Amino acid sequence: MITLHLHKSDLVGVPLGHHAADSIRDAILQGSLRPDERLVESAIASQLNLSRGPVRDALRQLALEGLVVIVPRRGTFVSRLDRADIREISTLRAVIEGLAARFLAVRRDQAAVDQLEECLNAMAEAGDADPVRFATFDLKFHETLVRASGHRRLYHSWANLRTQIWMFIRETRLGNLRSAEGTREFHQTIVRAIRAGDAAEAERAARHHSESTGPELEDYLTR
Amino acid sequence: MITLHLHKSDLVGVPLGHHAADSIRDAILQGSLRPDERLVESAIASQLNLSRGPVRDALRQLALEGLVVIVPRRGTFVSRLDRADIREISTLRAVIEGLAARFLAVRRDQAAVDQLEECLNAMAEAGDADPVRFATFDLKFHETLVRASGHRRLYHSWANLRTQIWMFIRETRLGNLRSAEGTREFHQTIVRAIRAGDAAEAERAARHHSESTGPELEDYLTR
DNA sequence: TTTCTGCAAACTGTTAACGGTTTTCCGTTA
DNA sequence: TAACGGAAAACCGTTAACAGTTTGCAGAAA
Numbered sequence: 001m002i003t004l005h006l007h008k009s010d011l012v013g014v015p016l017g018h019h020a021a022d023s024i025r026d027a028i029l030q031g032s033l034r035p036d037e038r039l040v041e042s043a044i045a046s047q048l049n050l051s052r053g054p055v056r057d058a059l060r061q062l063a064l065e066g067l068v069v070i071v072p073r074r075g076t077f078v079s080r081l082d083r084a085d086i087r088e089i090s091t092l093r094a095v096i097e098g099l100a101a102r103f104l105a106v107r108r109d110q111a112a113v114d115q116l117e118e119c120l121n122a123m124a125e126a127g128d129a130d131p132v133r134f135a136t137f138d139l140k141f142h143e144t145l146v147r148a149s150g151h152r153r154l155y156h157s158w159a160n161l162r163t164q165i166w167m168f169i170r171e172t173r174l175g176n177l178r179s180a181e182g183t184r185e186f187h188q189t190i191v192r193a194i195r196a197g198d199a200a201e202a203e204r205a206a207r208h209h210s211e212s213t214g215p216e217l218e219d220y221l222t223r
Numbered sequence: 224m225i226t227l228h229l230h231k232s233d234l235v236g237v238p239l240g241h242h243a244a245d246s247i248r249d250a251i252l253q254g255s256l257r258p259d260e261r262l263v264e265s266a267i268a269s270q271l272n273l274s275r276g277p278v279r280d281a282l283r284q285l286a287l288e289g290l291v292v293i294v295p296r297r298g299t300f301v302s303r304l305d306r307a308d309i310r311e312i313s314t315l316r317a318v319i320e321g322l323a324a325r326f327l328a329v330r331r332d333q334a335a336v337d338q339l340e341e342c343l344n345a346m347a348e349a350g351d352a353d354p355v356r357f358a359t360f361d362l363k364f365h366e367t368l369v370r371a372s373g374h375r376r377l378y379h380s381w382a383n384l385r386t387q388i389w390m391f392i393r394e395t396r397l398g399n400l401r402s403a404e405g406t407r408e409f410h411q412t413i414v415r416a417i418r419a420g421d422a423a424e425a426e427r428a429a430r431h432h433s434e435s436t437g438p439e440l441e442d443y444l445t446r
Numbered sequence: 447t448t449t450c451t452g453c454a455a456a457c458t459g460t461t462a463a464c465g466g467t468t469t470t471c472c473g474t475t476a
Numbered sequence: 477t478a479a480c481g482g483a484a485a486a487c488c489g490t491t492a493a494c495a496g497t498t499t500g501c502a503g504a505a506a
Binding site: 040041042052056072073074075 | 486487488489
């Protein structure tokens, strides 16, 4: 039994289901909801002081993000990732980010490139000393990349993987599976290609980078 | 004002929302619901003889598929595709099917290859004489490709694009934007690479094929 | 005529209750 | 002791009603 927290910015025009999804997502990320654990709609509804309707919406959204699995007429359960899942997420993510890098290289959007470099700087500052900050800007780099591609459907697809990507990045850093400096160099290669307008190289570099995180994690996360 | 039809196989264990989604999807495909038209939950609910709950589920699903757009507190509207949308769909579809072809080439799943060739045969039979049958097996070819890749998330992503892909394939055929024989040859190139286990070539061929449909359609559909 | 203002109708977001299926638990039997 | 069966509780899918916001329209003002 755990306590879910309703986020601060309530009573705005945002559907209640969004807050519910945020709360449950945080609980899964934080680890207070464990894999295979059952999520009962009515229990969550009463913990969050709302009715089952918005909670159902939230669970649908989290299922879309891959954090939970809904079994019709049975219930909703927190996902458990096996090696195949990690492989799927990293390969899917890789082609999405690869295509995004290609689009961005073609667009020559200077403001976006600046943002990417801000992320690189923040990552350099954080280094190995502040892994969480490093990971935060690592994720922000990738989000900026896909968002600035101007490809809305691509961004939506990526956004649905975001939380699982975050888990990957976080664990890679906390588990010291790869040096911070090496990670940053990968990102720099991508930015260089984008700045040069080299679409093929941008795609290759982004895809290779994202895909390479998979094998590193397979042993670590499924341990 | 149009009439929506509840599909035959009712009163089974399938959520009502699925039937509602099927009915609305058909109406959009058939053209009785036009782009920008507003979809009112209560109106659909009474036409389908059910309550707003399942209808809301259905609209969420159709929004995921890109057939409608939900504006919070405003309502749900049938999507209107512009050139950017067509470009987005064909490029996204292309990297998905490309990765699927790569996975399938590696798996060497003979049963799947057989299914692909059955589709090719059916397409050859239909030729230019039966465009709808040709398009049906064209779609089935691509669905089989992605499904047999064994990459579940890839298939889910593809499935969410399915209806729009179907629209593309159907219009390409009905508008005679490309010869049936040429289309079949494209598919054969993909199958050859998969049978040879040439992952790189399978990916290249599948991606190129899917992406090439975009520019052909841009003029036609947004006319 | 055109623009503004306020009211009424309509619609979405949310809630609470119902019905039927699934799960759990306990007593019985082998 | 272990396996089975059935009743009771729990829970999901669905429905109907409520509340607040948005939209559309009618009449007033310019």
